[in-house]
Amino acid sequence: MADGTNDSGGHGDRDKSPDEVALSARLGSLDQRLSEFRDGRKIGADQPGNGSGDTAARASAMARGLRLSSELIAGVLVGALLGWGFDRLLSTSPFGFIVFFLLGFVAGVLNVVRSAGVAPDRSGR
Secondary structure (H helix, E strand, O other): OHHHHHHHHHHHHHHHHHHHHHHHHHHHHHHHHHHHHHHHHHHHHHOOOOOOHHHHHHHHHHHHHHHHHHHHHHHHHHHHHHHHHHHHHHOOHHHHHHHHHHHHHHHHHHHHHHHHOOOOOOOOO
């Protein structure tokens, strides 16, 4: 009877055996590939500079944004102050301010474009 019990258990396994074996093999292969992928990500995350990559990238982007905005504001303010000074010295009330304000704006935008790396830096020329 023990043989009969094994046969009926074996008969049930025989019906599902090829499918289960193939499924188990695929599952094992998938598990192995996922483990390798996870290990690769852990190694990449453990390297210096990548540990808090998202936070560092966000801080770097914020620093760059503040730098670019301060360069634009500085250009506009310097142009406006120079224009105001020329207006005071030469008594040309709004014209010096307007001209130098616009020149300061153009200089600020040009500095931002150069700092962002969109235009080549021609300071070495």
